[in-house]
Amino acid sequence: MVSTIKNNSTFKEKTRLWLLDHPNLNPFNFSIKRSYRNLTSGIRTFPDFIIIGAGRAGTTALYSYLIQHPKIIPAYTTNNEDVADLHFFEYMISDNIKWYKSHFPISFSKSQKKHFITGEFTSTYMYHPDVPKRIFNLLPRVKLIVILRNPVDKAYATYQQQFRFGEITTTFEETINAEFRRMNFNTDFPELNSKNDDFENSVAHNIIRHGIYVNYLETWFKIFDTNQILILNSYDLKNSTKETLNQIFNFLNISNYDIPDISPVNVGTYTPINKTTRQKLIDFFKPHNQRLDELLSTTHNWDD
């Protein structure tokens, strides 16, 4: 039965696979700007700050506010968008440091007494278990910014986003029940897990677990100094935007500045969550939120 399998791939398919294997030589992927940046990557800087998460909690909005500051220069993106999520430390596109450096500005202008800083944001750095070590090995003094949102709202917003993308096709209740089942599988039958180190990257399959912030932040605090990590609340960013932005500017050691455009960015529109499922999730997250409060010595009013 196995012998009936033939290797009858066509020429078109073969070239497609070869081009996927050699992305540097792919003519459809060539651009002058990017090759210039690759050539000059040796004289480019590393980022001074990184926004590491959490997704759907206001990372895109925060980054788009920060890059309006005259002394913050944004990272370059290939998609001609203002915001940069590079996913470098997850080794998603490349693990080459030159590739990473090519996204940041040239460091000569620093010596011309034009003091500036740069940074990037990737909303899934927070979850990947290997990323803290990788960042510390490359950039031990980098400053990290985290925004946290009520995990129930975050879970529902993530579900709506992934539903729009076509990653999920079922209802919210069905998806969270499936995830609870998988969590039970992991405790009852650990041998059935696929043991993929990069599983934490997949947002659509971690809707609930990505809301347990303590488990992730504990590993970050083990590796980085507490002065290097700033933890914000998305409620504060939304309601008292100026004060939180000034707090960030102090943290980054740059002067305060009135950001001209603080309109909301990347907002999803959807029907509100069902009340009984909301209560169920609140009960699930309650002990984890208490542990988070103990870790950060703060109070998050996320229980209503």
Added chain:
Amino acid sequence: MNYYLPRITGMINLNRSNSGIIWKKLDGRKKLYTKIETSTHEYRNWNPFRSKLGAALFNGLEIFPFESGSKIFYSDTTTDTTLNHISDIIGPNGKISVDKFNKNSEKFDIVYLKISDNRNLETEIFNYESHLKNSGFLIIFLNNSSNTIDSSFQNLTTKIINNSKMSFQLIQEINLADFFKNHMMILLQKTETSLRMV
């Protein structure tokens, strides 16, 4: 990198000589190798562009029901390399039936199903359910022939899940669009208190 952005990072290994997901040949051990250890073992490359199960692993398949010694019914007879990989995992004690059910058929741990048409969904799921062990797994690969991905896919998957709700639980659904256009995978588990039990 405009042409794809996979959510699982093992992709980077594809750009090298020792690439892809790797599995030890006929070992039966459950471990996803992303790098080759220095040993005398022989390895097989799992290319996600060739195999839908490999693509599902890249896109975040969490519960992987194949084990050494498990018995599988495999209905997808297309020319992909998945069978080789499955046989590596289940080892010499496992068993794969490809063509049809025997008349005195034994029950299977896993049924691997490919559906490209949604007309006979109910009968197909009912047929395969009776040949599956209690708490066995049903893996369905959907191929949507029309080019629109969102609405028709959602109709198809919800139809399958609603049809199978009596005897199956949804474990995970995965979109394979990074590697296979208009493909979707659904992993279901048979409940022990099935109402339609044969």
